[in-house]
Amino acid sequence: MGLLVVGSLALDTVATPFDRVEEALGGSATYVSLSASYFSGPVYLVGVVGEDFPKEYITLLENHNVDLTGLQIIKGGETFRWSGKYHYDLNVRDTLLTELNVFENFDPIIPDNAKKAKFVCLGNIDPTLQMKVLDQLESPQLIVCDTMNYWIEGKREELLKLLKRVHVLIINDSEARLLADEPNLIKAAKKIKNLGPNTLIIKKGEHGALLFSDDTVFSAPAYPMEMIFDPTGAGDTFAGGFTGYLHKTQDLSVENMKRAVIYGSVMASFCVEQFSTKALEDLMYLRVHDRFTDFLRLSKFDEKD
Amino acid sequence: MGLLVVGSLALDTVATPFDRVEEALGGSATYVSLSASYFSGPVYLVGVVGEDFPKEYITLLENHNVDLTGLQIIKGGETFRWSGKYHYDLNVRDTLLTELNVFENFDPIIPDNAKKAKFVCLGNIDPTLQMKVLDQLESPQLIVCDTMNYWIEGKREELLKLLKRVHVLIINDSEARLLADEPNLIKAAKKIKNLGPNTLIIKKGEHGALLFSDDTVFSAPAYPMEMIFDPTGAGDTFAGGFTGYLHKTQDLSVENMKRAVIYGSVMASFCVEQFSTKALEDLMYLRVHDRFTDFLRLSKFDEKD
Numbered sequence: 001m002g003l004l005v006v007g008s009l010a011l012d013t014v015a016t017p018f019d020r021v022e023e024a025l026g027g028s029a030t031y032v033s034l035s036a037s038y039f040s041g042p043v044y045l046v047g048v049v050g051e052d053f054p055k056e057y058i059t060l061l062e063n064h065n066v067d068l069t070g071l072q073i074i075k076g077g078e079t080f081r082w083s084g085k086y087h088y089d090l091n092v093r094d095t096l097l098t099e100l101n102v103f104e105n106f107d108p109i110i111p112d113n114a115k116k117a118k119f120v121c122l123g124n125i126d127p128t129l130q131m132k133v134l135d136q137l138e139s140p141q142l143i144v145c146d147t148m149n150y151w152i153e154g155k156r157e158e159l160l161k162l163l164k165r166v167h168v169l170i171i172n173d174s175e176a177r178l179l180a181d182e183p184n185l186i187k188a189a190k191k192i193k194n195l196g197p198n199t200l201i202i203k204k205g206e207h208g209a210l211l212f213s214d215d216t217v218f219s220a221p222a223y224p225m226e227m228i229f230d231p232t233g234a235g236d237t238f239a240g241g242f243t244g245y246l247h248k249t250q251d252l253s254v255e256n257m258k259r260a261v262i263y264g265s266v267m268a269s270f271c272v273e274q275f276s277t278k279a280l281e282d283l284m285y286l287r288v289h290d291r292f293t294d295f296l297r298l299s300k301f302d303e304k305d
Numbered sequence: 306m307g308l309l310v311v312g313s314l315a316l317d318t319v320a321t322p323f324d325r326v327e328e329a330l331g332g333s334a335t336y337v338s339l340s341a342s343y344f345s346g347p348v349y350l351v352g353v354v355g356e357d358f359p360k361e362y363i364t365l366l367e368n369h370n371v372d373l374t375g376l377q378i379i380k381g382g383e384t385f386r387w388s389g390k391y392h393y394d395l396n397v398r399d400t401l402l403t404e405l406n407v408f409e410n411f412d413p414i415i416p417d418n419a420k421k422a423k424f425v426c427l428g429n430i431d432p433t434l435q436m437k438v439l440d441q442l443e444s445p446q447l448i449v450c451d452t453m454n455y456w457i458e459g460k461r462e463e464l465l466k467l468l469k470r471v472h473v474l475i476i477n478d479s480e481a482r483l484l485a486d487e488p489n490l491i492k493a494a495k496k497i498k499n500l501g502p503n504t505l506i507i508k509k510g511e512h513g514a515l516l517f518s519d520d521t522v523f524s525a526p527a528y529p530m531e532m533i534f535d536p537t538g539a540g541d542t543f544a545g546g547f548t549g550y551l552h553k554t555q556d557l558s559v560e561n562m563k564r565a566v567i568y569g570s571v572m573a574s575f576c577v578e579q580f581s582t583k584a585l586e587d588l589m590y591l592r593v594h595d596r597f598t599d600f601l602r603l604s605k606f607d608e609k610d
Binding site for chain 2: 088183184185186187190204206207208210217218219220221222224225226227228249255256258259262292293296298299300301302303304
């Protein structure tokens with residue numbers, strides 16, 4: 001059985017202090033799917049685009065063994081567009097434009113071949129839609145979920161209902177503090193795990209990530225990057241690498257979750273090295289493996305005899 | 306041969322959202338010495354206090370095998386006083402009062418028994434004074450140095466001269482960015498290593514620490530703390546644990562430096578659990594060792610074969 005990914009597909013216009021790209025492939029489902037495709041397949045993508053969505057992007061996804069049966073192409077409709085501008089330190093960005101277009105009335109319909117999927121990654125979309133997806137699945141075994149400040153503040157009740165059914169929640173540090181209403185991350189993590197998810201991953205950007213699973217806390221380092229070209233999609237790429245690796249290995253032990261966090265970090269580190277999805281288009285798996293080894297080296301120390 | 310520590314001794318009045326302490330033992334040399342004392346001795350402390358410096362603090366330091374031959378007690382003088390107030394999230398503090406008193410005219414004189422010291426930790430004081438210390442030493446083998454924004458901005462030239470003689474520089478992330486005039490930490494680290502220190506440690510508070518030594522980068526996790534009572538002295542305590550462990554093991558390999566960074570982190574994690582130096586006064590070495598093991602567990606993952 002494949003891995004089900006639900007989320008947005010977008011055309012992104014992104015400016016950084018170094019360069020600019022227009023109408024590039026973007027969206028949470030896109031990044032999650034491409035990233036996961038390096039570990040296992042097929043990936044069943046459920047999302048929506050307009051008729052203007054370039055054919056080359058369809059081909060790109062298909063070439064990565066992404067099954068597009070569940071991709072709705074709305075006749076005469078326009079694809080979701082997002083535009084943003086990053087500041088000099090790349091940790092701050094301004095959203096210049098958000099045109100939901102066909103995404104505004106997105107109703108995720110899971111095709112029959114994907115309803116049996118055991119592994120699901122719910123990209124960052126309205127928790128009401130994420131819930132609708134879960135309602136159509138037969139017996140999911142691992143539900144990974146992403147969300148953001150916008151939903152935590154605007155659709156808190158719906159999100160809390162959803163979290164009771166989620167196994168792994170992936171959010172960043174400010175989202176964790178907001179969701180738990182608690183400034184201390186460790187206390188916040190405990191509170192969030194009490195809301196439902198057995199496993200919580202807190203992404204901290206250039207400071208790595210924390211995994212909380214059962215009574216285990218695991219601290220994953222960040223890859224030391226001298227140059228970040230475009231941080232767009234890094235979080236989705238992390239979720240894709242994490243879920244893809246778990247799907248490939250079919251091992252949900254805490255030890256394997258740690259490895260999955262590292263593979264998520266590996267994929268995110270590639271993602272930000274180029275604009276848009278470029279770095280995820282022709283990646284050699286050998287490079288993924290090599291960078292995993294770099295992460296091992298980066299954080300390994302031993303007790304003296 | 307013992308370990309030489311030079312820096313400030315102070316009486317600290319600290320308020321946090323949880324509690325408040327008045328005229329407690331403080332100062333960089335104090336924290337460094339107490340922390341290092343858990344690893345090796347004797348620690349030769351060079352600093353200055355006024356006649357008002359409480360006898361009980363002298364006794365406390367002596368009980369930790371801290372040799373006070375180099376402690377100047379100025380007749381009729383008043384000890385350096387600092388007062389600060391921490392905000393709710395403890396990452397921000399306001400300095401309410403700084404009375405240099407006898408520290409204003411501090412002239413560090415290294416006693417004969419300490420001039421032969423091979424391991425030196427220069428606490429955060431004026432780089433001109435740090436240089437004066439080095440000029441009195443016979444043949445130091447490891448010079449560890451701390452500094453801060455105030456000196457980076459106000460005494461840049463003197464600091465740059467000093468750095469050519471320093472082996473290990475320990476600073477926090479904002480100081481590293483300021484010193485290198487570079488927002489990317491990895492690039493900043495390269496620039497700083499070109500200024501002299503073969504090894505650079507960047508402390509990132511709740512995000513752990515980075516070690517740059519030769520071509521190695523090592524990422525040390527932070528201990529997951531649910532409650533921080535008082536962050537005062539955590540950086541000095543880190544430096545003390547780091548240098549103390551290296552002095553104990555007499556091994557300056559990169560692998561051992563990694564362990565030293567973890568022992569520094571271990572000591573800092575204890576430091577912030579109580580007000581002032583309280584947590585460093587009666588610590589059992591077994592607890593230090595146990596927490597080292599916690600750090601191992603926190604960051605360890607394996608390649609799946």
